[in-house]
Amino acid sequence: MLPLIQAMVLLFVAAGAAVVALTRDPVAQALVVSFYGLLLAILFFVFQAPDVSLSQIVIGAVALPLMILLALTKIKKQEHEKKD
Amino acid sequence: MKRKTRTRFFLVSASVLAAVFLLGVLGLPPLGHYRGPYGDVVNALTVPERHVTDAVTLVNFDVRGFDTLGEEYILFTSVMAVALLLRRQRDEPRRRHRDHAPGRKGVEASDAVRVVSLVLSGILVTFGIYVVTHGQLTPGGGFQGGVILATAPLLMYVAGEFENFRRAVPRQLVHIAEALGACGYGLIGLATMAAGGAFLQNTLPFGTTGSIVSGGTIPLIDLSVGLEVSGGLAVLLIVYMEETLEHKEE
Amino acid sequence: MTALPPLPVAIPLAVAALLAGLNHFVKRRASSWIAIATTAINVWFCIQLLLQSIPNTIVYWFGGWQPRHGIALGISFVIDPIGAGLACIAGVLTLAALIFSSKYFDSVGTLFHVLMLVFLGAMCGFALTGDLFNLFVFFELMSAAAYALCGYKTEEPAPVQGALNFAVTNTVGCYFLLTGIGLVYARTGALNLAQIGRTLDQQPPGALVIVAFTFITCGFLVKTAATPFHFWLDDAHAVAPTPVCVLYSGIMVELGLYAVARVYWTVFSGCFSASTEALRGLFITIGTATALVGAGMCFGQRNLKRLLAFSTISHVGVMVIGFGLLTVNGLAGMAYYMLGHAGAKSGLFLCAGIVLHRCRSVDLFELKGRTARLPFTIAALICGAAALAGTPLSGVSLGDSMIHSAANRHAYGWITWISLASGVLTSAAIFRFAAYTFAGLGPDTPKSPEEPQKTEEHPETAPGDASTPAVMFVPAALLTFAGLFLAITPGLENVLVRAAQQFEDHSGYIRRVLDNVPAPMMAAPAIPHEEFAHGLLTLALAIGLSLLYLLWERGRHSLNAAAKAVQIIRRAHSGHVGDYVTWLTFGVAGFGLAALLLLR
């Protein structure tokens, strides 16, 4: 049997994945993906994987969303330049 | 394909795939009934044979160290490629670095923000170094610590000191650190061969369990990975930030 | 224990990192020489490994982690002649590409050499490893280097899009592979190929094993560019720098198939032994579809690089059939075919590079009559096409006839016609290109709307030289020559048959790796030889078809009408990454469904 907390985190992750994939606006998505990364980190933690959890926190919640935002800013800037 | 056709075609294929997938996973042992043997064997020899306490680090940097070498080079290659791709645009006239993200004014950090960020980045660097060096003892290691170290420039940016940071740590240096990390791993492997062992054989004395230098070559590899990961991710962040901050002089 | 096995991987990777670190201190020329020298040393290592592996499979445990009580702890390299041979091909082709590009790019930076060396190290590791997860790691490393090299010419629109399609499709393939590895690990608790094989042998395969087999095989088939996973390949080839195409077509795609074969024979062949016949049908169906789709698309192309890319798909289809026969002779034929194809196709791509360098274009209609000043290059192009069609003595021809004789024994005689169609259409397309651009035969402009639109292909070099530099022509000529006369190598056939036998020896492999028991030497069975009529017929038909198309207007019209039939397939090659992933999903689902139905 699955302890309640694990089941709950799993269900949150499942919902989170759907929300990430179905959020069509990339800027909003970067925010959602950050939460999703955090959820995954919690999931790894409750499944006794602290090492993975630690790397997931720094990557999933910080580095990945940041990279996405920077790429989006760059794309937006290019659009502005084109308009000028 | 038209959008609708594609979506329909996908949904049909995906429902078949879902059935295949589910049939497969239902053949797995139920959750919590891990059967081994690989993980158990490795766990059993962590402390007795290598005098380290974190089995995951043992797997990464010793038992399956060769995998990690490959993984490290994936990181190295991707970073190289990003630098290559985004740097190409540098053929255009020289630009000044200035915060010019559209839709907002340049960051003029208040003194409080600046102090807090700098202190935080100091703490972050210390923490990162701690995580890297204690990889064989507690959860953490070169990968996690390296990422933490690489986010320090971010706080510098918040502090409005990105320019200074760039001046203090030129990209050239970060590049060299990254390459050194990648190269170091391979050289450790070759050195163990020169010492008469197999490639990446742990030939150094294992030390006392719980000590920061325990585990033979593990701390060395850990350090080189830390260098590579922090250097690599720092290059990524810096390249992306420069791309974003750069503004063509009109 | 010999110290040689890790070197083909460790040396290029270490040198690559050094070069990258010294990026700003090393001149372009120097870094080019360092890369060439490293690759040459690598080839030497690989040849040594090949020679040592012929008498007996080499097993090398990284970190000195020998198996304990039959449980593999560390990562092993398990080197048999086929794996070592592929590493050799990777080295030789990289060497050719590096020499070719030493004068090729005007702005080739150090990073190009860094990426090429990483690519080489990854391919060698992929060919030599005996560990499932390590195979995945090198698969990813190879892919990362390949994406980066694909997008190298970032100034033009097409490269980025082609690289993106390539990267997204292959990354999805990677995740299928990783999922499959996870399933296998859950079942067996092992990552070493031999140990997984031994554990799976003990129980009948359930749905879990079949699904894992599906995901792993499909993951590799994405790299192999088997239909319907092949869409990325022509985009990637059309946009990648020509020397890089040499590596894609000559070895990377083949390595994907090698991995399918390796994993099948070491891991799954034991537990699927009851349903070999069904699996044979499945693989041959995939191979047939690939061969026909590639051939059909190939003839309609006007961009030489894209044309050659589709020709690769078609020939890979024949190789999939060779493996798919699941017999020693089929696999030996596939190996022979691969060797011949690697030589001829690489030579062809280098010729395309020369044409692009000298004429500033590889577009069929732009080049009408303009390659007349490149007689040697066009001669090499024609020789390469002839070698692919199967002139007597070419590697492709002998490999083809080995595959046919193996197929005849299993009532798959009809595949003769598939390889005939593949050879005729792909070679005719190249002949047509040669005749049209060299002699100016044929119509002036494309009239039929069926012709695909022109793809942008910008020259990769500074305009220039009045003549082709020797560093460009010599590798092209040598490789073409190797493909054309491979079959004169004495005894190669027997060596390959024995290598295939060693490769397919499931229990011998497992005992060798886990128990350190050398596999018994086996006498190579003589295989009945087919005559060369098939190759000559292919060649004649190909020449006929190309001339028919160029010289006889009504013939051309009827061909164009036939091309309408291919229209549906062509429309599938939309350049849309969503389409490609949809096809990928379809492929995995179809393969999985078929496997579940056939193997239960």
Next chain:
Amino acid sequence: MSYLPYVIAAWIFLVGLYGLITSRHLVHLIICLSVIQSSTYVLLVAIGYRTGAAAPVFADIPPGTPAVDSVVQAVMLTDVVVEVTVVALLLAFAVQTHKRHGTVDPDQLRALRG
């Protein structure tokens, strides 16, 4: 219930694929790719899990205590870090694509047909 994590792994994989093929924005598409990838993590962490066992860190617990599998964790942890750089590479491609084509909508990228 014991199969929940596996089913969820399959779900995440397919949802990611769906997002990918219906995507109208390359950055969105690449994020969907990283969602697909997270499905492999859920699968792997569940595979290595053992009810009631400790994390494979023997600092505070005596060696020999039942612990969860360390191999899948090692595999995942490197993959998490490495994949973010691959995503960065893909994002760089997306940025370049926008620069050259002026669009990030896959439906409007038309340089490579037939």
